[in-house]
Amino acid sequence: MPGPGGAGEFDTIHRLFAPLAHPEWGRGLRDDVAVLPSRPGYDLVLTKDAIVEGVHFLPGDPLDSVARKLLRVNLSDLAAKGATPFGYLLACHWSPRCGWGEREAFAQGLGVDQKLFGISLLGGDTVSTPGPASFSATMLGWVPKGRAVSRTGAAVGDFVFSTGVIGDGWLGLQAAKGLLSLGDDRHAALIEHYRVPSPRCEFAEAILQSASASADVSDGLIADLQHIAAASGIGVEIDLERLPLSAAAHAWQESRADAEACLVRLATGGDDYEIVFTARPAQEKNLRREAEHLHLRLSTLGRVVSGQGVTVRHGGRVVVIEKAGWTHG
Amino acid sequence: MPGPGGAGEFDTIHRLFAPLAHPEWGRGLRDDVAVLPSRPGYDLVLTKDAIVEGVHFLPGDPLDSVARKLLRVNLSDLAAKGATPFGYLLACHWSPRCGWGEREAFAQGLGVDQKLFGISLLGGDTVSTPGPASFSATMLGWVPKGRAVSRTGAAVGDFVFSTGVIGDGWLGLQAAKGLLSLGDDRHAALIEHYRVPSPRCEFAEAILQSASASADVSDGLIADLQHIAAASGIGVEIDLERLPLSAAAHAWQESRADAEACLVRLATGGDDYEIVFTARPAQEKNLRREAEHLHLRLSTLGRVVSGQGVTVRHGGRVVVIEKAGWTHG
Numbered sequence A, B: 001m002p003g004p005g006g007a008g009e010f011d012t013i014h015r016l017f018a019p020l021a022h023p024e025w026g027r028g029l030r031d032d033v034a035v036l037p038s039r040p041g042y043d044l045v046l047t048k049d050a051i052v053e054g055v056h057f058l059p060g061d062p063l064d065s066v067a068r069k070l071l072r073v074n075l076s077d078l079a080a081k082g083a084t085p086f087g088y089l090l091a092c093h094w095s096p097r098c099g100w101g102e103r104e105a106f107a108q109g110l111g112v113d114q115k116l117f118g119i120s121l122l123g124g125d126t127v128s129t130p131g132p133a134s135f136s137a138t139m140l141g142w143v144p145k146g147r148a149v150s151r152t153g154a155a156v157g158d159f160v161f162s163t164g165v166i167g168d169g170w171l172g173l174q175a176a177k178g179l180l181s182l183g184d185d186r187h188a189a190l191i192e193h194y195r196v197p198s199p200r201c202e203f204a205e206a207i208l209q210s211a212s213a214s215a216d217v218s219d220g221l222i223a224d225l226q227h228i229a230a231a232s233g234i235g236v237e238i239d240l241e242r243l244p245l246s247a248a249a250h251a252w253q254e255s256r257a258d259a260e261a262c263l264v265r266l267a268t269g270g271d272d273y274e275i276v277f278t279a280r281p282a283q284e285k286n287l288r289r290e291a292e293h294l295h296l297r298l299s300t301l302g303r304v305v306s307g308q309g310v311t312v313r314h315g316g317r318v319v320v321i322e323k324a325g326w327t328h329g
Helices: A009-020 A063-080 A100-117 A168-176 A184-195 A201-210 A221-232 A247-254 A259-268 A281-293 B009-020 B063-080 B100-117 B168-176 B184-195 B201-210 B221-232 B247-254 B259-268 B281-293
Strands: A034-037 A042-052 A084-094 A120-128 A134-144 A159-163 A213-216 A235-239 A275-279 A298-305 A309-314 A317-319 B034-037 B042-052 B084-094 B120-128 B134-144 B159-163 B213-216 B235-239 B275-279 B298-305 B309-314 B317-319
Touching (some): A042 A063, A084 A100, A084 B042, A100 A120, A134 B134, A221 A275, A281 A298, B009 B120, B168 B259
Antiparallel strands (some): A034 B042, A159 A275, A309 A317, B084 B134, B213 B275
């Protein structure tokens, strides 16, 4: 069944994707499989995230940015585990809007991020769907044997940290939907942040060295902290005043009546792809030095305590969070 | 965003999928990633196939059979490489028809085939889509280091073999669409064959020991042989009289005027998930003994010759094949 605009599976794979393939392990995308040698002393870390048009990206988003978002949401999972990515498998479920030009743009987006993150295509599948386009990637990385950082290692007394800023993912979605009125520059930057998030791969080594438990912020900061709390069997306390905000988020907050409600919205919005993690207090110095070296913002949000769940404070008072984060059904 | 019928991502993962997870490497599906130890002396073989409602399965197909088909089309790729499967990552793109009952059925189908094939769930993602449901799996297997059977090893003089029967995948699709009139029993068996194909995992060891080049029959026997011919830089000659047919395929052929056209249709229909492979003539004895031991039909279809492409003969005459197989755009 030839695809729309003559963009058949064969051409898509051999003209657009084969140049992106790992020279050895991808077998030129001609063998249905990838074959990966074992790497003694290392564990293989695998994650698989999917994105759907109308749910995780917008129908108007250019396909080069969709390809980059697909890679980046998966890279973010590996970064939070302290893993170094090297390759991925890809499934493209093309919708009728994905003609040859759109597929070329998609492949171009993959190529740009392959170079940026040092990864190559290992294999996958391309199919047509009458419905909205969707894509999934299985991202692979290495971590020294037994060292992958889980969600289970947080201990009472640990500090709670976050990289970067929180809330711009959600604000970017609002901007892309035309629901925000900010200055043009900020508007464009937020949309770009939503479309092409920045996974913190450069911080993976520091996570590996210093974090006790870690996750990436995809569902929402509070929801992802809840996952860490539940997995580690501890409680977490954070202060909303410490939430790291961008200038755009500050401007948005100042334009609204209820500052606390704004902070809650940003802390539950999701799609940030920062790393939220816990570490022993003795690790803070190393972490800050490494973050400074990378020009990466690093914020202390609170502490790990005995108990369970996430307690959120603002101005010293406990804030009741009704919906901790976003889940994709 | 809660899914339809209250079937949210959290419940789907933790109530339905977590019981299917690999006890160690899957991390209880609570960590966004799978972590796999290296296995010295072995290569990891990975494949990733996607299936879409209305394209690879029918809107009326029960979801337990859809889950099994998803695993089996991926298992088939590994079997053709001589690899032994052990686990998979899964992406479910649920459509509005996938309420809790359908998701339960899907998980049940996974569970049945996990036991049959000795595999476990390692991780993945579950998302909602307003469009047709689709699913992809990344299947993982082991093969002794350097031994994965590729498409590139066919040499002039090799025999061309196929396991099982060819054409029942396509006939099954016609039956499922109500386009065939055969006896009730045959009708039901063909539909079942289309819905739940039988990947030849039990023959993977024989492929590993004896095949020079190998592929599974997904696009269509002739198309998949063309891939082997192109990758190996040789030509292939097959005789349509040798095409292994089921009793149902024989009955269908007898009901039609043009026997040759029927054979061509069966050899190009695809969705068979048998293994088509080449081997040195000296390997035939081992292969037949192993196939007999497994009660698996093994047919010699032709020979590898110098030249290129696939030459198809019937009654000694060359048959021109206009469309070698099915491609999913």
